[in-house]
Amino acid sequence: xxxxxxxxxxxxxxxxxxxxxxxxxxxxxxxxxxxxxxxxxxxxxxxxxxxxxxxxxxxxxxxxxxxxxxxxxxxxxxxxxxxxxxxxxxxxxxxxxxxxxxxxxxxxxxxxxxxxxxxxxxxxxxxxxxxxxxxxxxxxxxxxxxxxxxx
Amino acid sequence: xxxxxxxxxxxxxxxxxxxxxxxxxxxxxxxxxxxxxxxxxxxxxxxxxxxxxxxxxxxxxxxxxxxxxxxxxxxxxxxxxxxxxxxxxxxxxxxxxxxxxxxxxxxxxxxxxxxxxxxxxxxxxxxxxxxxxxxxxxxxxxxxxxxxxxx
DNA sequence: CAATTTTAGTTACACTTGCAACCAACTGCA
DNA sequence: TGCAGTTGGTTGCAAGTGTAACTAAAATTG
Numbered sequence: 187x188x189x190x191x192x193x194x195x196x197x198x199x200x201x202x203x204x205x206x207x208x209x210x211x212x213x214x215x216x217x218x219x220x221x222x223x224x225x226x227x228x229x230x231x232x233x234x235x236x237x238x239x240x241x242x243x244x245x246x247x248x249x250x251x252x253x254x255x256x257x258x259x260x261x262x263x264x265x266x267x268x269x270x271x272x273x274x275x276x277x278x279x280x281x282x283x284x285x286x287x288x289x290x291x292x293x294x295x296x297x298x299x300x301x302x303x304x305x306x307x308x309x310x311x312x313x314x315x316x317x318x319x320x321x322x323x324x325x326x327x328x329x330x331x332x333x334x335x336x337x
Numbered sequence: 338x339x340x341x342x343x344x345x346x347x348x349x350x351x352x353x354x355x356x357x358x359x360x361x362x363x364x365x366x367x368x369x370x371x372x373x374x375x376x377x378x379x380x381x382x383x384x385x386x387x388x389x390x391x392x393x394x395x396x397x398x399x400x401x402x403x404x405x406x407x408x409x410x411x412x413x414x415x416x417x418x419x420x421x422x423x424x425x426x427x428x429x430x431x432x433x434x435x436x437x438x439x440x441x442x443x444x445x446x447x448x449x450x451x452x453x454x455x456x457x458x459x460x461x462x463x464x465x466x467x468x469x470x471x472x473x474x475x476x477x478x479x480x481x482x483x484x485x486x487x488x
Numbered sequence: 489c490a491a492t493t494t495t496a497g498t499t500a501c502a503c504t505t506g507c508a509a510c511c512a513a514c515t516g517c518a
Numbered sequence: 519t520g521c522a523g524t525t526g527g528t529t530g531c532a533a534g535t536g537t538a539a540c541t542a543a544a545a546t547t548g
Contacts, residue, residue, distance in 0.1 A: 195385060205402045449527080
């Protein structure tokens with residue numbers, strides 16, 4: 187069956203990107219869940235709180251590219267597990283002030299090397315030239331696409 | 338707050354890939370839904386049936402990297418909308434034999450150029466050298482990661 | 489300094505998704 | 519044959535997710 191405009195899914199860029207990133211996320215998600223009972227959204231929140239303390243949920247949402255509802259729910263679970271602590275901001279009584287708890291920090295310190303390992307495992311398939319290009323291409327697309335999606 | 342092992346989410350490859358591909362998929366999904374009432378899963382099924390007729394649901398699942406439940410549900414909706422046709426295979430009475438209906442083909446022919454446009458819009462952010470590298474890198478990672486995930 | 493609009497965060501609801509269990513049909517092997 | 523295991527496909531249930539509506543607290547403005 188020949189078409190005037192061929193579309194072979196296997197060569198279709200958005201499709202390939204989506205499948206690849208899903209396979210990747212899934213495999214990471216499984217491991218985080220199994221070893222730490224963490225979902226990807228929870229881990230993203232922890233990742234941000236790991237290097238930036240005392241920020242609000244809104245800022246977490248911004249930095250994780252998650253929407254505020256997802257963040258709110260992830261925070262609720264992390265609070266329940268006592269892996270983060272929350273206070274009200276004295277400056278803005280609507281806003282919360284978030285940080286990892288001692289236990290949260292402990293888990294964070296365990297997950298980080300694991301995450302970096304995952305990244306290395308991925309990069310290991312590429313030679314150094316490819317690695318540089320990948321970073322560069324992601325930078326470009328990130329800026330272009332995220333800018334558009336914010337509109 | 339400095340850590341021995343730094344992890345900045347913004348530089349973390351799996352994270353960037355995931356966010357980028359989600360933004361991309363979302364924007365495409367929105368348009369397909371608005372203009373054709375098609376979900377991404379439905380569209381993927383159609384895309385496969387557009388160039389390969391008379392295959393089973395299992396084969397569709399394989400080629401779309403979707404699991405069989407997702408395929409089954411997408412097929413149910415497409416059948417309901419009469420965009421595909423299904424028969425039982427005479428060789429294996431469990432298996433179905435699927436193809437686009439006339440209406441399905443009509444929609445397929447409308448979506449394909451749109452899809453290619455989306456791809457071009459994405460590629461337009463990259464120079465030709467970057468485009469070549471991106472393809473090459475995706476090929477490599479695709480083979481490596483999908484092979485692993487199949488295990 | 490009220491009245492209006494915006495913002496931080498949560499909740500409720502509908503919808504999607506993934507997993508396990510399931511049925512029916514096929515395969516392989518004794 | 520005939521029984522055990524596998525495979526194609528569907529269904530039910532639980533969990534996750536997005537949207538809209540909501541509360542409370544700022545910020546804006548006239």
